Amino acid sequence: xxxxxxxxxxxGQKTLRGTVAITGAKNAALKVLAATxxxxxxxxxxxxxxxxxxQQITExxxxxxxxxxxxxxxEYKVSIPQNFSTELSPSIVKRLRAxxxxxxxTLARFGKVSFSSPGGCLIGARPIDLFIEGFxxxxxxxxxxxDSYSIVAPQGLRGAEFFLKNQSVTVTxxxxxxxxxxxxxxxxxxxxxxxxxxxxxxxxxxCGAKIFGAGTPTITITGGKLLSAKKHIYQTxxxxxxxxxxxxxxxxxxxxxxxxxxxxxxxxxxxxxxRSAGVSIETKKNEIIVRAPTKIKPxxxxxxEYPGFPTDLQAPMTVFLTQAEGESRVFxxxxxxxxxxxxxxxxxxxxxxxxxxxRVLVQGKTELCGKKIISPDLRAGLAFVIAAIVAxxxxxxxxxxxxxxxxxxDIERRLKDIGVDIERRSEDEEIVCN
Ligand code: EPU
Numbered sequence: 001x002x003x004x005x006x007x008x009x010x011x012g013q014k015t016l017r018g019t020v021a022i023t024g025a026k027n028a029a030l031k032v033l034a035a036t037x038x039x040x041x042x043x044x045x046x047x048x049x050x051x052x053x054x055q056q057i058t059e060x061x062x063x064x065x066x067x068x069x070x071x072x073x074x075e076y077k078v079s080i081p082q083n084f085s086t087e088l089s090p091s092i093v094k095r096l097r098a099x100x101x102x103x104x105x106t107l108a109r110f111g112k113v114s115f116s117s118p119g120g121c122l123i124g125a126r127p128i129d130l131f132i133e134g135f136x137x138x139x140x141x142x143x144x145x146x147d148s149y150s151i152v153a154p155q156g157l158r159g160a161e162f163f164l165k166n167q168s169v170t171v172t173x174x175x176x177x178x179x180x181x182x183x184x185x186x187x188x189x190x191x192x193x194x195x196x197x198x199x200x201x202x203x204x205x206x207c208g209a210k211i212f213g214a215g216t217p218t219i220t221i222t223g224g225k226l227l228s229a230k231k232h233i234y235q236t237x238x239x240x241x242x243x244x245x246x247x248x249x250x251x252x253x254x255x256x257x258x259x260x261x262x263x264x265x266x267x268x269x270x271x272x273x274x275r276s277a278g279v280s281i282e283t284k285k286n287e288i289i290v291r292a293p294t295k296i297k298p299x300x301x302x303x304x305e306y307p308g309f310p311t312d313l314q315a316p317m318t319v320f321l322t323q324a325e326g327e328s329r330v331f332x333x334x335x336x337x338x339x340x341x342x343x344x345x346x347x348x349x350x351x352x353x354x355x356x357x358x359r360v361l362v363q364g365k366t367e368l369c370g371k372k373i374i375s376p377d378l379r380a381g382l383a384f385v386i387a388a389i390v391a392x393x394x395x396x397x398x399x400x401x402x403x404x405x406x407x408x409x410d411i412e413r414r415l416k417d418i419g420v421d422i423e424r425r426s427e428d429e430e431i432v433c434n
Pocket of ligand 1: 030126128168305
């Protein structure tokens, strides 16, 4: 079974209005679930988004023996038993790249871990060389056979110093977690600085970890002891990509849209870009108000690690630029296949000149017309939803549950509440996207 969204577009009208609440951050929630392996007691997690990726990672942890209860919406309690398995289920690892983060705490605590090459959204090569090199530096032995890694460190991991050739979020998190239980000091240089890392580290430090420098390019961890969550509950930070996506939707289509339970401080780069395109944006501590302008000015966007323009908002921003009066440039610097979706947007009326796999020229303003369209991945999928809302006529977006539902909670209800005509339908088959 596969779900589709049927959306009746606004045909360029700017009539959306109301309030939308932002959920907990996917990319913090998945990692805090992995970090529960560092705890000797039960960890309570709140504001966890109800999305498919969270279901996948909890299923993976359960398969390994974790005791997980879900007493209320968005709340989980996790305990890791002594006989926790150190094998990650290949079928889930193939679907969810974030599951690789579990390897760090598992190896550090139990002295071994095995897993198959991870999969995930088709947005680029997504290597794991930095994970493997890092584990070796911490004293582990790695064997690779039949597409499966087996890593052992019978004496436990020891602290090490590494310089990451690429600023990877999941690599940084994996070695922060491994460092918490390694003997001695671990130093990560050229570490990723994303707010999700700061959010996780704040919680781990409250529970007994000694991690310094999160949010800067050098993180130092003094390790050695299991953590305790007896006195602290983790509350997931707001999802900046969920908030940024509604901000872009509002900038295209809203009379007045209030985005609540968000943190505008995490969205400085997109807010700055939208303002320079002529969008009216007011920010308060946990709230953003956006109104669509009558005319959008073109601009150039270059994705960058935080605090630069997030690659996860690149596709929605490109849809925005199809409505700008003139030529804009989009430069995707992080993932080499993350502009492939532009071909499908051409089919609904957008005009692009593809300069190379990392750069496109967006020729605005173009009228978008509703059509059948296949969602290729999570973020491009949501960009197609935004395009369908802007477009004239009816659009049908396929493969919603294997892409959009991975990361956006209750998206059609939240869109309906602000005036979008959207309906979910079930189909017999998933459509394969090449
Ligand atoms: N890289 C290496 N070697 C490695 C690992 C990564 O060279 O061993 C390079 C990659 O080639 C790429 C960069 O490092 O150039 C980052 O890639 P990676 O696949 O490690 O990204 P990530 O840190 O796993 C996280 C988010 C992504 C988000 C990026 C950038 C999670 C689970 N994923 O990925 O989110 O796009 O940071 O901000 O936190 C999404 O949510 O849709 C998503 C893809």
